[in-house]
Amino acid sequence: MQRIYITLLLAMFALYGQSQNSLEGSISDDASGSPLFGADVYFPQLEKGSISDENGQFKINALPTGNYKILVSSIGFQTYSKTLTLKKGSNAINVALSPTAIEMEEVIVSTPFHKLQRENVMKVERASVAELKTKGAVTLSEGITNIPGVESVSTGLGIGKPVIRGLSSNRVLVYTQGVRLENQQFGDEHGLGISDAGIESVEVIKGPATLLYGSDAMGGVLYLNPEKFANAGETEGDVNLNYFSNTTGFDGNAGIATSSEKLKFLIRGSAASHTDYGTGGGQNVTNSRFGEYDLKTGLGYQSTTFKTELRYNYNNLKLGVPEEIGQQTSDRSPESPYQQIDNHILSSKTNVFFDKSSLEATLGYTFNTRKEFEEGEEGATLDMNLATFNYNLQYHLPKWGNLETIVGAQGMHQTNTNFGEEILIPDATTDDIGVLGTSHLHFKNDSDLQLGIRYDHRSIAGEANGVLGEEGFIETLNRKFNSFNAAIGYKNDILKNFTGRINLATGFRAPNLAELTSNGVHEGTNRYEIGNGALKNEQNLQTDLSLEYGNEHLEIYVNGFYNTINDYIFIEPNGSTIDGNAVFIYNQQNANLYGGEIGVHIHPHPLDWLHVESSFETVTGKSATDEYLPLIPANSLTNTLRTEFARKDSWLNSSYVFLTLKSVFKQDKVSTFETTTEGYSLVNIGFGGTVSIFKQSMDIRVSGNNILDRDYISHLSRLKTNGISNIGRNISLGINIPL
Template identity: 75%
Template sequence: MERFIYALLFAMLGTYVHAQNALSGTVTDPRGNTKLFGAEVYFPQLEKGTVTDENGSYELNNLPTGSYKIVISHIGFQTLSKSILITTGNNTYDAQLASSAIEMEEIIVSTPFHKLQRENVMKVERADIKSLKTKGAVTLSDGITNVPGVESVSTGLGIGKPVIRGLSSNRVLVYTQGIRLENQQFGDEHGLGISDAGIESVEVIKGPASLLYGSDAMGGVLYLNPEKFAVANSTEGDLNLNYFSNTEGLNANAGFKTSGEKFKFILRGSTASHTDYHTGDDVTVTNSRFQEHDVKTGIAYQESNFKTELRYNYNYLKLGIPEEIGAQTNERAPLSPFQKIDNHIVSSKTNIFFGASSLETILGYTFNTRKEFEEGEEGAALDMDLATFNYNLLYHLPKWGNWETIVGAQGMHQTNTNFGEEVLIPDATTNDIGFLATSHLHFENNSDLQLGLRYDRRTLSGEENGISGEEGYIAPIDRDFNSVNAAIGYKLEPLKRLTARINLASGFRAPNLAELTSNGVHEGTNRYEIGNADLSNEQNLQTDISLEYKNEHVEFYVNGFYNAVNDYIFIQSNGQTIDGNTVFLYEQQDAKLYGGEIGLHIHPHPLDWLHIESSFEMVTGKLKDDSYLPLIPANALNNTLRTEFTKSNSWLENYYAFVTLKSVFKQDKVSGFELASDGYNLLSLGLGGKTLLFGYPIDIRVSANNILNTDYISHLSRLKTDGIANIGRNINLGISIPL
């Protein structure tokens, strides 16, 4: 299949790479008097851009013919988004940017039409990793909790997985390098397994995204955008160092990238080491230590009508699994039990532009090795290999008036293999294939309609394990699942600066291997879990409504959702025990989740340096019998006072400071085997900016999380049942040095 796709791509390549087209122009202020230096000029579909020089001029070469969207942005000005026609030869486009106190907008990559947020029918949250790092995030899983509506189920500090509006595990899909990240995400103690080094930004789709991504996206998508290649004919490098006081944590990463007119190369390596974390009561949480090493690299080649890139990521994790408070040490090598995880991710993305249409092909291969070592045992008790091949073909049809349409096919071939004595899930093979069509229609009255339809089929074949009739026996399984899903959304501007969105989307999730086949003790949970081979698809229908208002002084938004899930899969005790462990069965029942987010951002003009931000998020989850769903985040209120100065003083420029109070409310709406959680308040602060050190411009930042050293337990902490608190005061010192 892969050889056929590449043969097809290169066969078409020869016809379309001959034209040499260029675009040049100037970028100025509204009156045309001021030439804007450093404005970003970017074609999102082509993934090609540059910046203006001191005269406000720019030039881009090797562009394909056809109509493509150009995005031009500069601090202090409204981002311009416009489709322009590139013809054979030299083209000219001069742009004037309107002044604006609103922060620059970015292109949303996780939706197929690559539009600015204000142009999107579906609202997508976006956050820069650099911004999350200024808030002292230790890991990527920790950082994403700063996005409204997103939390993390954690096992200590090193293990965390995303929760979007109350849904997690196999109900939330993670994408990196343009492909789905597969790493046994069904497990409670299985985190993301990816470093934030080399990740530029994160986008969050909060709701069913099965139309775009298939099974496992019924709860939403966490889309990680990799670091961009350098602009043409430039070379960059940087070194980043971080220290975390609570864990005596050390984190370092360095990157290098260079680009010619056609060839591009990027390389980044990182390493991190942490001792056990301390709670607010200054108790050391034994074996919460972890180590991580990560390498990301890529090459790219770009012609006029053709571009391709190949990326590779290797991530190594050695994670202690905290179970109880034991020896109080500052050792870095994990004790038993601990995990060793290797993740290999290879992806290729190729685009061919035909003038009026284009073809995008994304191929990916991930190989995940997970080993768990128990106390007193030689070798790995749990030893699993997971190999996954992904493909994603999207064809952008020629525009028909204001209609944009994409059709495509996506699929996955996955094998799971066991080598250890402990078997959580059997050796199995999973195959997915899906076909989709989605369209976007722009009306002249600043409103937009988006709709789509998709069909998916999943086949799953698992091998027999153990001896029939004995404890731990897993019967062979051969199941197939089908689903048809649709989505429709409408965006309009009923009043100037007011945007309203309504989206209705269905999603689905095929039951995972653990839910279908489990028959044994799930370590760390003290549960004997028994799967159900007759489980059917989860199917949901979610309605999202959002209102957003922006002007030069204030921004306000309110998002509400109602998510009805048919045949929700959950685990419940049957009152029996096996070898002292309570027996839990996987069952199905209809469920519902509802809630939303409210936010306010005040930035009074002309006090552009002052920002007052507040956000409130809530979600409630219930089964049909009116009992509550497990792992539902507590309601939370965030208040931030932030100052930003772009001008320089005697030694610091582009400097900022902030103070944040996060108030988490009591969570007593819990499932039958959960404990209620008390509310708490966390105070954090930070400051930073750019300065000169030995003639080098460096970024420095200092942040302090939980500055009052509050002793608290998050409702989503898996250590809650043992009464083990979360991390106490943690001061982060960071510097970034361009090389």
């Protein structure tokens, strides 16, 4: 691996002196013929672009030769997408964009061929962090619940874990900076552990993504796209400030990015602080307070046929673990029990562009320290260090007609080390490697076929801990897991404006250390957990069907899935207690999950400023014995009325107003150790826009969540067993000031 990376670095100097290739052209309005100012011209694979000037002109230098997808986009116009052949020397293109009321499309990064969603075989949901902020999200884990099919298992406000179509924990893989996020995510009370500052957008793959990402992606992937470097020759920056009434909380971040023709640099720092949140019943949930510091920075170099970037993220979290409604205070420092978490993510991505092919190498190193402090104890009772090195090598073969193919290898080396007196999981080493091949074929009749195959091998070696025969003893662990997986998908534009997709994919997940080795009280869950060293791989097969209709004023989608999981791992009580704690053991059983999402978006002519949106999502999970699975989100219906206006040459350049009613139905399809959760409805409102004050442009947003201050408990709240409600009314104010 080290030799490969050194070779890539040396290639930078070998390729530095190659000739300069450029692309220039103009962007215009197809209806009026007038030039378009501020249109974005971008090569996704090269991660390089430009902005058109007031005459609609643009120029991009230092481009490689070969075939590359180019995208041209502007608000109010349909995104232009085409594969362009770049030749040596100067290249030219003129693009006329067609006006449309449909919102601007973005590139999907989490799938390997960098397509627009309308070109993608696999259905991927995408939302910008700025969009999630307009809806009043306090944290990133709360914000993603605005994406259909995505929910969050929460412990108060500061701790949340993504749930995709009923699957959570290690079954959902999180990617950031192009590398997998490893931060002891197996625990129920362990949060996402990453700040939304410096994150541009969120992509969600709903369904098995093992082919692309390996173990732990059998339920889906939450892919976080970091903010981009500035275009060549530009410097940009901004300051963001947010206030939240419910927690008297605030968060703020500031960043700057600058780029020359070859060198790029960015940096962003953020801080957040929240007191205990208040419920709709008017009580503060003791010790739900939390604080966070975050730093993200990046350095890049790009020449004609070579580019590389190095990114680093440091995140510090101090989280109270709420257990009751006790003393009502406005303190910001957590009391015991609380967690102190430090997360370091160092990643590099290097691309070498040959004449007809390319090589991409992504390397990542994450170091996570997790400490848990309990009342009456000196120092951390739980103190774990997790160090992970991972790699992802992908070679894009020369294109053969309309066939694109990628072959690659992925893997990781991980060590877990304990330093506290309490051992939750043993000192252990995990190694895995996977090899894959995937192809995308575009047919002339506007249909696409994508398929692939993958093989993975994982080994886990854990040390013994404790005394044989005594409580808490953990045996030596030495297990190996293997799996073959495949995926096939087909997309067809059946009729004009009507698209169908069908995908079949298998996935797998090797059991984690907690499931294999636990033998003790898991703090925060108030239960004694016993692992099972004989657990096998979880293996699933999911079928996805998606039907979409869209024209300029109406969009409708219907997504359905059926997921069959062999050897589904679950934890359940065995009826006994140890030291007053109920004993829970890990078992396996086959299971099935099924459901989907239905949505409609109307923006009627001539009222293009009016948007009416409605979506319904449902999922059911059952075991082979016909019992319901735990932590399955309740069915929900979301209705939104939204207006958007854009004005030129005015102090109010653009504005929006929205009103949302989210109705969550009663969840009575519960497992044997869960209780029924009553339904509830939440009303959310918001408005904002871009204003110019003394020639300074800024974005202002105001939102009110649970505006009627409804007292409710989510079925996915871990505080439900304590009878503690979710957050009540919360008014948030936000401002973004470009520098």
